[in-house]
Amino acid sequence: xxxxxxxxxxxxxxxxxxxxxxxxxxxxxxxxxxxxxxxxxxxxxxxxxxxxxxxxxxxxxxxxxxxxxxxxxxxxxxxxxxxxxxxxxxxxxxxxxxxxxxxxxxxxxxxxxxxxxxxxxxxxxxxxxxxxxxxxxxxxxxxxxxxxxxxxxxxxxxxxxxxxxxxxxxxxxxxxxxxxxxxxxxxxxxxxxxxxxxxxxxxxxxxxxxxxxxxxxxxxxxxxxxxxxxxxxxxxxxxxxxxxxxxxxxxxxxxxxxxxxxxxxxxxxxxxxxxxxxxxxxxxxxxxxxxxxxxxxxxxxxxxxxxxxxxxxxxxxxxxxxxxxxxxxxxxxxxxxxxx
Numbered sequence: 001x002x003x004x005x006x007x008x009x010x011x012x013x014x015x016x017x018x019x020x021x022x023x024x025x026x027x028x029x030x031x032x033x034x035x036x037x038x039x040x041x042x043x044x045x046x047x048x049x050x051x052x053x054x055x056x057x058x059x060x061x062x063x064x065x066x067x068x069x070x071x072x073x074x075x076x077x078x079x080x081x082x083x084x085x086x087x088x089x090x091x092x093x094x095x096x097x098x099x100x101x102x103x104x105x106x107x108x109x110x111x112x113x114x115x116x117x118x119x120x121x122x123x124x125x126x127x128x129x130x131x132x133x134x135x136x137x138x139x140x141x142x143x144x145x146x147x148x149x150x151x152x153x154x155x156x157x158x159x160x161x162x163x164x165x166x167x168x169x170x171x172x173x174x175x176x177x178x179x180x181x182x183x184x185x186x187x188x189x190x191x192x193x194x195x196x197x198x199x200x201x202x203x204x205x206x207x208x209x210x211x212x213x214x215x216x217x218x219x220x221x222x223x224x225x226x227x228x229x230x231x232x233x234x235x236x237x238x239x240x241x242x243x244x245x246x247x248x249x250x251x252x253x254x255x256x257x258x259x260x261x262x263x264x265x266x267x268x269x270x271x272x273x274x275x276x277x278x279x280x281x282x283x284x285x286x287x288x289x290x291x292x293x294x295x296x297x298x299x300x301x302x303x304x305x306x307x308x309x310x311x312x313x314x315x316x317x318x319x320x321x322x323x324x325x326x327x328x329x330x331x332x333x334x335x336x337x338x339x340x
Contacts (some may be wrong), residue, residue, distance in 0.1 A: 001124070002331075003329060006294065007330075009040040012326055012330065014114060014158070014276075014326075015194070016333075016334070017069075017329055017330055017334065018216060020335070021069050021091070021167075021332075021333040022250070023070075024090055024091045024151065024333075025090055025091060028090065029090065029091070029130055029307040030304045031080075031209065031302050031303070031304065031305070031335040031336075032088065032092050032093075032094070032303040032305050032309075032316060033070065033092070033093050033094070033302050033331070033332065034093075034094040034096060034296065034302075034315065034316040034317065035066075035093070035094070035095050035096065035268075035316060035317050035319060036096050036097075036274075036296075036299075036315065036316045036317065036318045036319060037053045037054070037059070037095075037096070037097045037098070037108070037297050037319050038051040038052070038053050038097065038099050038101065039051045039052045039053065039099070039101040039103055039104075039167060040052075040053065040054055040055065040059050040101075040103045040104070040107045041103045041107065041109050042055050042056075043056070043175055045135040046139050046140065046141050046144040046145060046175075047133075047137075047140050047141060047212065047296070048134075048140040048142075048170065048184060049066075049140075049144075049167075049319075050136075050171050051099065051101075051136070052323055053319045053320050053321060054319065054320075056107050056111065058321075059107070059108060059111050059204050060114075060160040061113050061320075061325060062115035062325075062328055063095075063111060063112065063115040063117055065325070065328060065329055065332060066093055066095065066115075066224060066267055066332060067115055067117070067118065067270070069091070069323050069333050070091045070092070070330060070332050071089040071090065071092055071095065072090050072093050072094070072095060072117045072118070073089065073094055074094075074120075074270055075120045075228040075230065075294070076228070076254050077193065078092075078094060078100045078294070079254060079267065079268075079293060079294055079311075082294075082311050084149070084308060085201075085290055088305070090316070092180065093332065094317065095112070095117055095119040095120070095121070096102050096119060096120045096121070096122060096270065097119060097121045097122065098120070098122045098232055098270055098298070099123070099124055099134060099197065099232060099236070100122075100123035100124050100125075100128055100214045100215055100232065101212060102210075102211065102212055102214050102216065102218065103215065104121055104213060104214065104222070105218040105221065105222060106261045109221075109222060109227070110299075110315070112227070113225065114259045118226050118227055118228065119227055119228070120227070120228040120229075120230055120268070121219075121222055121227055121228065121229050122230050122231060122232035122233065122268075122296075123214065123219060123229060123230070123231070123232055124198060124232045124233055124234065124236040124254070124272070125231070125234050125253075125254045125257040126235040126236075126253075126254075127209065127213050127235075127236075127259060128213060128214055128215065128216055128219060128232040128315075129257065130140045130207070131206045131209045131210065131213070131340060132205055132207050132213075132214065133208055133213070134212070134213070134236065134336030135177060135185060135189065135204055135235075135236065135332070136155045136174055136177075136236075137208075138189060138205070139170065139173045139174060139177075139189065139192060139214065140170050140199070141200065141208075141312065142164050142189075142192050142193055142196045142198045142200070142265075143163060143169050143170050143173070143192075143194070143196060145198045146163055146168060146197060146198050147197070148196060148197060149161060149164050150162055150196075151163060151195040152189070152195065153191055153192065153195055154178050155187060155191045156176065156183055156184075159172070159176075159292065160172070160339045161195075163196075166335060172200065173192060173197040176188065177238070178238050178273050179238075179241070180241060180242070181240075181242075182241065182243065183241060184260075185195070185235075185237070187237070189194035193251075197254060204262045209217050215282070216261055219258075219261060219262070220262060222263060223264065224260045224280075225339035228268075229258060229262060229266075230258070230267070230268040230269065230270070231251070231254040231255050231264055231266055231268065231269040231270075231292070232254070232269070232270050232272060233250040233251060233254050233272055234249065234250045234253045234257070235250060236272040237272060237284045237288075238272055238273050238275065239251075239252055239271055239272070239275075239277070239280075239286070240280055240283060244282065247282070247283065247286035248286060248289070248290065250259075251269065251286055251287060251289075251290035251292070252289075252291070254269075255269075255290055255291060255292070261326045266291075267291070267292060267293040267294060268284060268292060268293065268294040268295070268318075269287065269290075269294070269295050269296070270297075270298065270316075271295065271296065271298070273295055273298070274296075274298020274299055274300065274312055274316070275297060275299045276297045276300060276315055277297070279323065284312060288312065292312070293311060294312070294314060295311070295312035295313060295314065296314045296315075297314065297315060297316060298314060298318050299316070299317070299318040300315040300316060301315045301317065302315060302335040302336065303315050304328060309323055317331060317335075
């Protein structure tokens, strides 16, 4: 990140960003940039800080820059272009939000409307329906509230966690969920709660969920405001860790729940944790069988439209709080700067 920021600083001082942006405005270029946000709030509190990608002020500045250095498009325009039904504008840019945080409605929506940008919101429907915390926020809550300095877990494998470094402990438990095939997530969360000796009642979890997670009424309001609302699976499980029946439940279940709530077709999905599906025919087949036409990975870079583009493995650039305004302008004007 630091090297990219330094490079962006010197490129902007040299006038490269303005030059390249003007050239892209008048001449064809190969790049389609898809930006990913998650939560927009000033303070993560006792929950996962890794999903907080900025504040209202930073989002406002970034969307203003998006208008200046790019041409925001909609998901339907992208689908039509990939199917050969239309041409994309020069400097195409798609804005997306993952997970389904309430601040997407409370904070991001008014800013998007002010800048006249239609974004796509990928929602994990199980948390909306059941009024529970996202599993990564629940893990972070248990670790942040524990009074213990060291704990041991025996599921899914023996492991020790040093809670004096809570950030590292949080990363370790998240990796278990992200990387363990066939994991019983409820069992793992219960084991962590027991080890940390932290109680979180159903009532308290629902109260926290009401503060953090979109409601169905807010999901519908996003759609009615002109935003695209699409699938981020049902329970945000990493697709590569699931069997065929679980894949069908995650993918088909989420699409059907959204279509029932919105009364409109759902044709796109973003993959939890954002891993490419290029290495898994099982996952690809499940996505296609569930009725999706577009699929998005994350933190995977920009799309080169002059090469073959896989509509089920579209690349995105992930934002975070460390992206300053100079680097952001650079990522828009010269998209390869978005590569990590």
